[in-house]
Amino acid sequence: MSGPHRKPLDAPHLAHLASHRHDIQHHALETPAVRTLAPALRHTHSGYVHSIETAATLDGPGIRFAAFLSGCHFRCLYCHNPDTWKLKHGLHVTVDDLMAEVERYAEFLIRYEGGVTLSGGEVMVQDRFVETLVRRLKARGLHVALDTNGYLGDHVTEELLEDVDLWLLDLKAFDDARHRRLTGQSNAPVLNFARRLSEAGRPMWIRFVLVPGLTDDLGDIARLAAFTAGLATVERVEVLPFHQLGAFKWAELGLDYTLAETPAPEEAQIGEVRAAFAQHGLKVY
Numbered sequence: 001m002s003g004p005h006r007k008p009l010d011a012p013h014l015a016h017l018a019s020h021r022h023d024i025q026h027h028a029l030e031t032p033a034v035r036t037l038a039p040a041l042r043h044t045h046s047g048y049v050h051s052i053e054t055a056a057t058l059d060g061p062g063i064r065f066a067a068f069l070s071g072c073h074f075r076c077l078y079c080h081n082p083d084t085w086k087l088k089h090g091l092h093v094t095v096d097d098l099m100a101e102v103e104r105y106a107e108f109l110i111r112y113e114g115g116v117t118l119s120g121g122e123v124m125v126q127d128r129f130v131e132t133l134v135r136r137l138k139a140r141g142l143h144v145a146l147d148t149n150g151y152l153g154d155h156v157t158e159e160l161l162e163d164v165d166l167w168l169l170d171l172k173a174f175d176d177a178r179h180r181r182l183t184g185q186s187n188a189p190v191l192n193f194a195r196r197l198s199e200a201g202r203p204m205w206i207r208f209v210l211v212p213g214l215t216d217d218l219g220d221i222a223r224l225a226a227f228t229a230g231l232a233t234v235e236r237v238e239v240l241p242f243h244q245l246g247a248f249k250w251a252e253l254g255l256d257y258t259l260a261e262t263p264a265p266e267e268a269q270i271g272e273v274r275a276a277f278a279q280h281g282l283k284v285y
């Protein structure tokens with residue numbers, strides 16, 4: 001979601017996976033439609049995957065196979081991967097296709113106490129596909145992490161809630177107006193989902209992207225930290241510094257990028273924000 005930029009899925013070593021591409025019509029996914037997705041888009045056994053990483057180390061414990069699904073209803077001003085926003089930005093693959101790819105690494109992932117992370121884009125845009133995939137991954141004995149912005153938390157079934165071993169939840173701002181300016185959407189559903197994870201006893205890592213001039217208000221961060229500390233199952237908080245590595249994608253897509261002059265945060269500022277979370281007793285990275 002908010003990590004480094006990624007290469008598209010149709011890299012040469014994935015040619016065989018691409019060969020399974022299904023000849024169906026692609027649908028652009030626009031923001032207002034997302035909470036009531038047309039059933040035709042909610043495939044159970046296939047979905048749109050933008051890219052994969054086979055030795056990811058930043059998206060959960062151990063060494064991981066990470067699949068980045070396309071489709072996102074947020075429009076974060078700092079998004080590093082705007083090329084994942086629309087479903088059509090991904091490759092249409094079946095659960096079987098993806099499981100066959102995962103299988104090549106499965107024993108390695110288990111031996112090194114890693115697993116599989118599903119990220120995006122926003123994974124819950126393709127809730128049915130994700131549910132099926134997660135069930136298959138768990139049946140294979142793999143640790144599963146799901147990286148989400150939480151907005152579609154009410155699409156998460158009780159089964160999925162239990163199946164996922166670790167939730168990577170992005171909290172982008174505490175103040176709702178700030179969150180709307182930043183993402184285009186309210187954070188009320190996100191905070192509700194965080195509370196639901198907590199009440200259900202599901203482990204989570206909270207991720208916060210520090211963007212100078214946008215998310216660095218210390219009052220808002222203090223309130224976010226207090227909220228996070230009130231959740232019962234937060235194992236760690238990750239403060240992720242903004243960077244410009246995804247800027248070129250905005251230009252390539254003809255999108256208006258407003259952060260061209262925004263610097264990466266200084267180490268001292270990152271330290272200050274980490275301390276704001278840590279003083280609530282949270283483990284911070």
Ligand code: SF4
Binds near residue numbers: 072121122
């Ligand atoms: S949630 Fe925001 S940062 Fe993540 S993919 Fe969507 S727009 Fe980009």
